[in-house]
Amino acid sequence: MKALVRVLPPERILSAQWFTLFCITRSATAVVAPLLLTLQGLEGREVLLSICAIVYGGLTVAAAARWSSLRTHPAAWVVDIVAVLALIVAFGNWRSPFYLLALTTLVLPTTALAPPRAICFGAGFVLAFFAVALYVGIDWHSIATTARVQSLFAHLLVPLLITAALAFGAELLRALERERRRSERLALEAERRRIAWALHDSAKQRIHAASLMLSALPPNGDGDLSPVAAARRELSAATVDIETSVTDLRGPLLEGTTLGEALCECARRMSIGAGTEVSVAGDAPALPAFVAAHAYRVGCEALTNAMRHAQAAQVEISIRASRQRLELVVTDDGAGMPDDVRPGASGLRAMRNRAEAMDGELRIAPGQDGRGTVVALSAPLDRAGRATA
């Protein structure tokens, strides 16, 4: 299946595309600015600035290609803007051909930031450029009567338009990528359910049938040592294996995500429109799939209880994992467990069963000052060699 092959996180795939856009625009503008100046006839200082622009364009592209962390580093963005604005100051006129070069400093920040922050960044750029224009001098006497007023406003508005377009474009692509991964995961889960059903519906039934027929054979005197008895034991073990596989296959899919990420996603899904604030602290990067799946279900069930039944305003999830144990604690400030909680309430029972399956402990108690509920799961991680791990 496709989903098994694709392992790159979506952000990395997309940032590579935005980097390509940066390289193209930066290289083009670093060459176009000197070309424009050449057409107007180069003079002493402009030759130097042209060389600077070409060298700077080449250097920045090379540096961003070499050190990819520079592409997302705010300090690098600011240095980039300051350097290009310095070229404009050195040129001595805000209507400089280096303005195009300055626009390319927006590509990486606006596509890496969330849209509101990207717009703020763009506005900061506009202010910085306006400050440069003031510094190098705006001819206020002629500006109102000439086309320069349009030019100034264009210089100030174009960066905002570029910022908005890139930021929303990037956000849209991120959303599409997330959606694509979600649908791939759903397809994979459906496939797993189908396999679980096939195992249960067909393989297990055949084993039962074979075992039944073997058991009808006349005993040959060896009792439990006879090959038939041994074969039946093997078949019986096979049904247990199948049962375990079916349980695993029907469990949630945590491949590629950590327990913390999966619980964040679960909280996000549940808290839409619920007005509950959920925070997740800590994470457990590498857990056995068996433990991760059960812990995830226990966490989700505790979240459901807190949000649906206890109407909690705040839920805190804390995850800690050492080499030996996983500790998952879900604390809420809701109405707490009802006094007459049904002994067999299916959610609580399922949590207990999961804790038992993990050889772990589940503690459900009122919160510190009597408010809310604390659900604490503690499970051993040294399951190496266990058949179910």
Next chain:
Amino acid sequence: MTSPLVIDESQDDAGRMISVLVIDDHPAMRAGVETVLKSTEDLFPVGAGSDEHGLWHLVRRTRPQVVLLDYHLPGTDGLVLCHRLQNAVLPPAVVIYSAYADSSLAIAAVAAGADGILNKSAPATELFEAIRSVASGAKVLPPLTAEAVDEAEAKLDEEDRPVLALLLDASGLPDVADAMGIPLDVAAQRVQGVIRRLRVQVPTPG
């Protein structure tokens, strides 16, 4: 699906030969059960069906003494079928034959009026004994623990709990309708609703 015709002599031989109808959606299981039943002297398969249609058709045609009914059937529910069978004219004895036999299924089976419940992993001798017992009118059911009853009640709405209590007391549909003060067809709906709510989750292809 091959099924030997019902032989009249067997009916005359009442108490000696026990006719068994097998309903299971997997061909291997049907073939396996038919094979082992034929190896006995007192049990004989009168037919095997894979779904609800096959069940009613074969029950009408062969009038089996015992129906061995799979719990998980495509498009239907073995327990609901069991309940309908028990309310038919001249109901056969029904053994729920399932790959699941935990206590929650036992409650559901008793509520559905099953005479017996047996795990598919049981050896053939247990299967034979179970069939002989239910054919003689006995029950082959695990004891119902108070915890299992509580758990079953927790799955139901408040107003359905008396229905479950009546069913566990082996009350027939008319008794349920009488006790609840509702028409027979409404009672049938309620009872089937209760049985569906008690379902045990099994893997589904979707």
